[in-house]
Amino acid sequence: MAVFFYRVGRWAFRRRRLVGVLWVGVLLVVGFLGVRAPSSGDEALRMPGTESQQAFDLLAERFPGTNPEAAEARLVFQASDGRQVTATADKAAIEKALDTLEGSAQVDSVSDPFTSGAVSKDGTMAYSRINYTVGADDLTQEAKQTLQAAADQARDAGLTVEFGGTALLTQPQTGASTELIGLGVAAVVLFLTLGSVIAAGLPLMTALVGVLISLMGIFALARPLGLTSTVSILSLMLGLAVGIDYSLFITSRFRDERARGREPAEAAGRAVGTAGSAVVFAGATVFVALAGLSVVGVPELTKMGLASAGTVLISVVIALTLVPALFGFFGDRLLPRAVRRSLGAGRSHLRGRRSTGIGGTVANEPFAPNVAGTAAAGSSTAYGKRPGIAVRWARFLVRRRLAALLVGVIGLGVAAVPAFSLELGIPGDESKPVTNTQRRAYDLLSEGFGPGFNGPLTVVVDASQAADAQAAADTVARTVRDVDGVVSVGAPVFNPAKDTAVLTAIPASAPNTDETRDLVHHIRSAVDAVEDDTHTSIAVTGRTAVIVDVSESIYGALVIYLAVIIGFAVILLLVVFRSILVPLKAALGFLLSVGAAFGVVVAVIQWGWASSLFGIDQTGPVMSIIPIFVIGVVFGLAMDYEVFLVSRMREEYVHGATGEDAIVTGFRHSGRVVTAAAIIMISVFAGFIGIAQTNIRTTGLGMAAAVTFDAFVVRMAIVPAVLALFGDRAWKLPRMLDRVLPNVDVEGRSLDAYLSPQTTAPDKEATPNPVGGR
Numbered sequence: 001m002a003v004f005f006y007r008v009g010r011w012a013f014r015r016r017r018l019v020g021v022l023w024v025g026v027l028l029v030v031g032f033l034g035v036r037a038p039s040s041g042d043e044a045l046r047m048p049g050t051e052s053q054q055a056f057d058l059l060a061e062r063f064p065g066t067n068p069e070a071a072e073a074r075l076v077f078q079a080s081d082g083r084q085v086t087a088t089a090d091k092a093a094i095e096k097a098l099d100t101l102e103g104s105a106q107v108d109s110v111s112d113p114f115t116s117g118a119v120s121k122d123g124t125m126a127y128s129r130i131n132y133t134v135g136a137d138d139l140t141q142e143a144k145q146t147l148q149a150a151a152d153q154a155r156d157a158g159l160t161v162e163f164g165g166t167a168l169l170t171q172p173q174t175g176a177s178t179e180l181i182g183l184g185v186a187a188v189v190l191f192l193t194l195g196s197v198i199a200a201g202l203p204l205m206t207a208l209v210g211v212l213i214s215l216m217g218i219f220a221l222a223r224p225l226g227l228t229s230t231v232s233i234l235s236l237m238l239g240l241a242v243g244i245d246y247s248l249f250i251t252s253r254f255r256d257e258r259a260r261g262r263e264p265a266e267a268a269g270r271a272v273g274t275a276g277s278a279v280v281f282a283g284a285t286v287f288v289a290l291a292g293l294s295v296v297g298v299p300e301l302t303k304m305g306l307a308s309a310g311t312v313l314i315s316v317v318i319a320l321t322l323v324p325a326l327f328g329f330f331g332d333r334l335l336p337r338a339v340r341r342s343l344g345a346g347r348s349h350l351r352g353r354r355s356t357g358i359g360g361t362v363a364n365e366p367f368a369p370n371v372a373g374t375a376a377a378g379s380s381t382a383y384g385k386r387p388g389i390a391v392r393w394a395r396f397l398v399r400r401r402l403a404a405l406l407v408g409v410i411g412l413g414v415a416a417v418p419a420f421s422l423e424l425g426i427p428g429d430e431s432k433p434v435t436n437t438q439r440r441a442y443d444l445l446s447e448g449f450g451p452g453f454n455g456p457l458t459v460v461v462d463a464s465q466a467a468d469a470q471a472a473a474d475t476v477a478r479t480v481r482d483v484d485g486v487v488s489v490g491a492p493v494f495n496p497a498k499d500t501a502v503l504t505a506i507p508a509s510a511p512n513t514d515e516t517r518d519l520v521h522h523i524r525s526a527v528d529a530v531e532d533d534t535h536t537s538i539a540v541t542g543r544t545a546v547i548v549d550v551s552e553s554i555y556g557a558l559v560i561y562l563a564v565i566i567g568f569a570v571i572l573l574l575v576v577f578r579s580i581l582v583p584l585k586a587a588l589g590f591l592l593s594v595g596a597a598f599g600v601v602v603a604v605i606q607w608g609w610a611s612s613l614f615g616i617d618q619t620g621p622v623m624s625i626i627p628i629f630v631i632g633v634v635f636g637l638a639m640d641y642e643v644f645l646v647s648r649m650r651e652e653y654v655h656g657a658t659g660e661d662a663i664v665t666g667f668r669h670s671g672r673v674v675t676a677a678a679i680i681m682i683s684v685f686a687g688f689i690g691i692a693q694t695n696i697r698t699t700g701l702g703m704a705a706a707v708t709f710d711a712f713v714v715r716m717a718i719v720p721a722v723l724a725l726f727g728d729r730a731w732k733l734p735r736m737l738d739r740v741l742p743n744v745d746v747e748g749r750s751l752d753a754y755l756s757p758q759t760t761a762p763d764k765e766a767t768p769n770p771v772g773g774r
Contacts, residue, residue, distance in 0.1 A: 001277055001280075001744045001750075002273045002274060002277050002750055002751040003273065003750055003751055003754045005272045005273045005276045005277050005280070005320065006269040006270060006272060006273030006751055006754075006755075007269070008272055008276070008320055008321065008324075009268045009269040009270070009271060009272025009273060009276060009320070009324045010265055010266070010268060010269035010272075010324075012268070012272070012320070012321045012322070012323075012324040012325045012328075013264065013265045013268035013269065013324045013325065013327055013328045014265060014328070015325075016324075016325035016326070016327075016328035016329055019321055019322060019325035020322070020325055020326075020329070023209065023318070023321075023322050026213060027209060027212060027213055027216075030213050030216040030217050030220065031212065031213075031216045033216065033217075033219075033220040034215065034216030034217065034218075034219035034220045035216070035219070037219050037220045037221075037222060037223060038222075038223045047297070047298055047546065047549050047550050047553055048297065048299070049297065049553075050546075050549035050550070050553060051524070051539050051540065051541070051545070051549060052539070052540070052541040052542070052545040052546045052548075052549045053541075053546075053549070054539050055458065055460040055539035055540065055541035055545075056541055058460055058462060058500065058539065059460060059500075059502070062462075062495045062497065062499065062500035063495045063500070064496075070108070070131060070132050070133060070134060070135060071131075071132040071134065071135055071136040071138075071139055071165070071166050071167045072129065072130065072131050072132065072165040072166055072167065073129075073130040073132075073147055073163060073164070073165040073166075073167035073168065074127055074128070074129055074130070074163070074164035074165045074441060074445075075097075075098075075127060075128045075130065075147075075150070075151060075154075075161060075162075075163065075164075076125065076126075076127045076161065076162045076163075076164060076441045076444045076445060077090075077094050077113070077125065077126045077127065077128075077154060077159050077160070077161055078124060078125050078159065078160040078161075078162075078444055078448075079123075079124050079125075079159060079160075080158050080159070080160070083124075084122075084123035084124055085113075085119060085123060085124065085125065085126045085159070086114070086119060086123050089157070090157070090158075090159060091114065093153075093154050093157035093158075093159060094113065094114075094126065094128075094154060094159070095112075095114075096153065097150040097151070097153045097154040097161075098110050098112070098128055098150065100146065100149065100150045100153065101130055101146060101147065101150050104143065104146045105140060105142055105143050105146070106132050106133050106134055106139060106140060106143045107130060107131075107132060107133070107143070107146075108131045108132055108133045109129075109130075109131045110128060110129075110130050110131075111128050111129045111130075112128070113126035113127055113128050114126070120448035120449055122448075124448065125444060125445075125447070125448035125449075127164075127445065129165075130147065130165075130167070132167060136166045136167060136169055139167060143167075144167070144168060147163075147167060147168065148168075151163065160444075162437045162438075162440040162441035162444060163437045163438060163441055164429065164438055164441035164442065164445070165438075168437075169438075180687075181683075181687055182240075182683040182684045182685075182686060182687025182688075183204070183240070183683075183684070183687070185679070185680070185683035186204065186240075186244055186679075186680040186683050186684060187200060187201075187204060189676050189679050189680050189683070190203060190204065190244075190248065190676065190680070192676075193248075193252075193672060193673065193676040194251070194252070194255070194334075194336075195336040196333070196334060196335065196336055198330050198333045198334055199251060199255065199333075199334040199335070202247060202251055202323070202326055202330065202334065203243070203244045203245075203247035203248045203251060204244060205326070206243060206247045206318050206319070206322055206323055206326070207239065207240050207243030207244040207247060207315070208240075208243075209318060209322065210239055210243045210311070210314045210315045210318045211235075211236055211239040211240055211243060211311070213314055214235050214236075214239050214307075214310065214311040214314055215232055215235065215236060215239075217310070218231060218232045218235060218307055219232070225303065226299075226303070227303055227307060228300070228303070230300075230304065230693070230695060230696065231303050231304050231307045231308075232307075233688070233691070233693075233696050234304055234307075234308055234629075234696070234699065235307050235308050235310075235311045237684065237685060237688050237696075237699075237700065237703075238308050238311055238312065238633065239311040239312075239314075239315060240684045241637075241680070241681040241684045241685060242283070242286065242311075242312055242315045242637075242640070242681075243315040243318065243319075244677075244680050244681075244684070245640070245677040245680060245681060246279045246282075246283065246315055246316060246318075246319035247318075247319050247323050248673060248676065248677055248680070249275045249278065249279060249319075249644055249673060249677065250271050250272060250275045250276055250279060250319055250320075250323050250324070251271075251323065251327075251334065252275070252673045253270070253271040253274055253275035254267050254268055254271035254324075254327055254334070255334060255335055256271075256669070257270045257271055258332070258334075258335055259335070264327065264328065264331060264332075265328075267327075268324040268327045268328070269324075270751070271324070271327075272320055272323075272324055273751050274651070274751070276319065276320050277744070278643050278644055278647045279316060279319050279320070280316060280320070281572060281576050281643050281744075282639060282640040282643040282644060283312055283313070283315070283316035283640075284572065285568075285569050285572060285635070285636050285639035285640070285643075286309075286312045286633075286636030286637065286639070286640065287309045287312050287313055287316075287636070288565060288568050288569075288636075289565045289569075289632045289633070289635045289636035289639075290305040290306070290308045290309035290312065290632050290633065290636060291305055291306060291309040292305070292561060292564050292565050292568075292632065293305030293306075293561070293628065293629065293632050294306065295557060295560055295561050295564060296553070296554060296557040296558075296561060296628060297553060297557060298550065298553070298554070298625055300625060301625045301628065301629060304625075304629055305629070305632060308633070312636075388668065388672070390667045390668055390671030390672050390675075391664055391667060391668050391671075393667065393671070393716075394663055394664040394666075394667035394668070394671065394720060395664055397663070397717060397720045397721050397724060398660050398663060398664065398720070398724045400721075401720075401721040401722075401724040401725050402721070402725065404717050404718070404720075404721040405717075405718055405721040405722060405725070407717075408713050408714070408717045408718040408721070409592065409718065411713065412592040412593065412595065412596045412709060412713060412714070413592070413595075415595075415596035415599045415600065415709070416592070416595035416596045416598065416599045417599060418598075418599040418600075418602040418603045418607065419595050419596075419598035419599045419601075419602055421602055421606065421607075422598055422601075422602050422606075422622060422627070423512075423602075423606060423621040423622065424547070424550075424551045424554075424621060424622055424623070424624040424627070425511075425512040425547050425551075425620070425621030425622070425623065425624065426512075426543060426546065426547050426550075426623060426624060427512075427620050427621065427623055427694045427695070428442070428454070428455075428511060428512070428543065429441065429442035429454070430442050430454070430510070430511075430512065430618070430620065431618050431619075431620035431621075431694050432618065432694075433617035433618060434617065434618070435617075439618070442454055446510070450487060450506065450508065451508075451509055451510040452487055452506050452507035452508050452509055452510065452511075452516065453506055454510065454511060455507065455510060455511025455512075455516060455542065455543050455544050456504050456505065456506050456507075456542055457504070457505045457506075457507060457519075457520065457523065457540055457541070457542040457544065457545060458502060458503070458504060458505075458540070458541045458542045458545075459476065459480055459502070459503040459504075459505060459523070459527065459538065459539075459540050460500065460501075460502055460503075460538070460539045460540075460541065461473050461476050461492070461500065461501040461502075461503065461536050461537075461538050462499070462500055462536060462537040462538070462539075463499055463500065463501060463534075463535075463536050464499040464500070465535045465536070465537075466534055466535045466536050467535065469494070469498055469499060469501065470492070470494075471534075472534040472535065472536050473492035473494070473501035473503070474492065475530055475533075475534050476492075476501075476503065476527055476530060476534065476536065476538060477489050477491070477492055477503050479526050479527055479529075479530050480503060480505050480523055480526065480527065481505075482526070483519070483522050483523050483526050484522070485507055485508050485509065485515060485516075485518075485519040485522065486505050486506070486507060486508070486519070486523070487506045487507065487508050488505070488506045489503055489504070489505045489506075490503060490504040490505075491503075505523065507519050507544070511543050511544050511547075512544070512547070512620065512621050516544045517544060517547065517548050519544075520540060520542075520544055520545045520548050521548070523540050524540050527540070547624060550624040550625070551624050554624060554625065554627075554628055557628075558628060558631075561628065561631075561632075562631070565632065565635055566587050566590075566635070569583065569586070569587065569635070569639050570583040570584070570586075570587055571583075572639075573586055573639070573642065573643075574733075574737070574741065575741050575742060575744055576643065576647070576744060577646060577647075577650050577731070578731070578733045578738065578741065578743075579650075579730060579731050579732065579733055580732070580733065580734070580737075581722070581723075581726055581729070581730045582642075582646060582723075582730065582731075585718075585719060585722050586638070586639060586642045586719075589638065589642075589710070589714035589715070589718055589719060590634070590635050590638040590639075590710070590714075592709070592713075592714060592718075593634065593638060593706055593709040593710035593713070593714050594630070594631055594634050594635070594638075594706055594710075596705070596706075596709045596713075597630070597634065597702050597703075597705040597706035597709060598627065598630075598702065600701065600702070600705040601622060601698060601701060601702045601705070602622075604616065604701060605619060605620070605622055605698055605701070606619055606620070606621065606622070607619065614689050614697075614701060615689070615690060616697070620694075622698055623694065623695045623698065626695055626698050626699055626702065627702075629699065630699060630702040630703055630706065633703055634702075634703060634706040634707070634710065637681070637703075637706075637707060637710070638706075638710045638714070638715075641674060641677075641678065641710060641711050641715040642715060642719070644670060644673075644674055644677070645666065645667075645670050645671070645674050645715055645716075645719070646666070646719065646723075648665075648666040648669050648670040649662045649663055649665070649666030649723070650662070650666075650731065651666075652665040652666055653731050658727075658728065659723065659724070659726075659727040659728045659729075659730060659731065660724060660727065663720050663723055663724055667720070671716070674711065674715070674716070675711070675712075675716070677711075678707055678708075678711030678712065681707050681711075682704050682707050682708055682711075685700050685703040685704035685707065686700060686701075686704040687700070688700030689701050689704070
């Protein structure tokens with residue numbers, strides 16, 4: 001495999017203009033399709049096969065003409081201190097404001113709070129429902145302005161007016177300021193790591209190309225596939241992170257090869273053949289982890305996973321083709337000045353020897369300055385220099401292996417303790433900042449009509465087989481009314497065919513509470529007992545019922561999902577590293593890091609610890625689908641760092657180093673780059689914490705915390721400590737497995753054998769041979 005990717009790298013370098021034109025063409029075509037494609041609005045969370053979803057589907061079937069995706073607004077009116085909305089002046093102001101909405105563009109109906117029972121018991125509040133004929137994304141600016149004008153008219157009369165519902169919801173913004181900060185941090189880290197402005201800009205450039213292609217593709221497919229804004233934002237987040245990292249690893253290896261004196265085309269081929277092979281296997285784990293989200297059975301999660309997996313695939317292909325092509329365009333400008341001067345001195349030295357004719361074959365020898373460590377890894381001990389921090393850290397871990405292992409595991413265990421209090425839900429208006437009008441409307445309705453008013457439960461009664469549909473619906477209503485925790489149950493509302501009824505039950509508790517979740521189960525148990533007697537089929541839905549169903553379905557699929565992705569990763573790492581220990585410790589390390597990350601999420605999002613630092617104004621539950629999505633992403637990224645760091649250790653070991661020396665040398669070559677890649681990824685993910693959308697903010701926080709724990713605690717401390725404890729035994733594979741498993745050669749031994757007859761670049765351990773294959 002290393003030989004194949006070596007050829008790919010050389011081909012891309014030598015055909016750089018063709019490669020560049022092809023990628024520009026792809027970007028232009030996909031960009032044209034994405035710009036011309038119609039936008040797609042956010043869809044409600046669906047969970048096929050659950051009781052709540054079956055109820056929604058039955059409503060759509062039995063109540064034709066209704067649009068379940070239609071926008072809805074709720075105007076909440078509050079009288080000033082000491083007054084009531086039923087007073088003549090306030091009542092007239094409310095009615096006048098609502099009259100301006102009657103018959104206006106895109107409005108289907110406007111309820112009268114004084115005739116529909118929508119006035120609070122103390123008379124200080126009232127609300128009106130405005131139903132529209134189209135979805136929120138299709139509302140015209142004129143319709144929104146009319147709604148705003150009606151509210152302003154009532155405010156001018158001295159009333160407090162707030163908006164609820166979906167009519168004025170806006171698409172989540174991408175948080176450009178915080179994302180730019182994240183990219184700025186990435187640029188600084190790249191410059192400090194690579195020591196060259198052009199070298200630092202190359203990973204950013206290729207990552208942006210990949211992200212643009214991915215986003216334009218998502219925009220083009222948004223309407224036919226129902227891809228939401230959340231899908232595009234998550235793809236942007238992940239595409240930037242892996243795109244920069246994959247390019248960084250290959251660029252760093254190219255600079256390392258050039259600093260060893262290899263010709264540019266040869267260096268590009270070797271960089272893609274070695275580091276590129278690691279990128280392919282790392283990308284494969286991320287791809288499988290994300291695509292595997294399809295097994296959960298949540299359509300939105302499937303879309304998020306497949307779109308993100310596609311983004312990762314594009315990033316890998318760009319790293320293997322466009323990156324080496326850009327090596328050809330930028331040449332030695334990718335190298336630090338010290339290396340360029342050394343290479344220049346070497347070329348002058350060879351020209352001088354050619355002119356004097358010293359030595360029969362000297363004119364064919366390449367110059368090998370042997371500054372790879374100082375230039376590329378930044379931590380070489382060559383020429384008696386003081387060991388870099390990566391080497392000193394690796395030696396410390398080798399000496400204090402048991403202590404490092406215990407401290408790392410115990411520390412992550414403590415950080416994971418809050419994760420046992422994780423609460424799943426679907427954050428609504430109650431999770432928004434108090435400055436938001438939807439949040440203020442939510443609070444007013446809770447105050448005036450009870451906390452359960454904002455989360456009513458809908459009971460759908462299929463009475464098509466009942467002898468008396470009305471009597472059956474009345475029996476169900478009495479049964480629900482008798483359940484503890486139900487404040488009120490509305491009269492049954494029948495469809496035109498009179499075979500399906502809808503009941504609305506108001507809980508005594510708020511939507512995202514354990515009491516309301518338990519109430520869903522109690523109501524379902526109660527109505528199940530009367531289904532046979534009434535010859536009906538009954539389903540309970542509503543926001544809290546959806547939360548219950550989605551959470552239970554995800555928990556049920558989690559074991560299968562983890563088994564699939566961990567099983568795949570263990571097999572893949574077994575093939576790559578030809579070791580039993582490496583894949584097992586990689587999987588266990590992932591569990592530690594993701595547990596600690598969820599501990600941070602719970603502490604910040606639910607408990608409010610340090611929430612002001614992250615701009616979080618309101619605590620609340622974690623959206624149901626986020627944890628499993630974060631697990632998928634983090635698992636893939638954890639295997640990324642495992643491959644990037646341990647593959648270099650494996651490479652040194654198979655070339656003759658002892659187990660301990662392989663750890664130190666692997667850190668010397670890869671430690672600094674892996675550290676830079678982790679900081680970049682953390683910066684990119686943290687940049688999305690500034691987005692106002694709760695699920696994006698939570699995802700960014702969770703992934704930033706997970707990468708921090710996984711890269712700096714698991715991969716940089718626990719992994720080398722475990723390898724040092726086992727020594728050479730860490731790299732052993734039973735003979736039977738050794739014969740059965742394919743040899744993918746990620747460390748490049750086959751590449752050495754392939755190139756040895758024609759080229760062997762000089763270094764301080766090998767005698768220089770002519771560089772061929774140009």
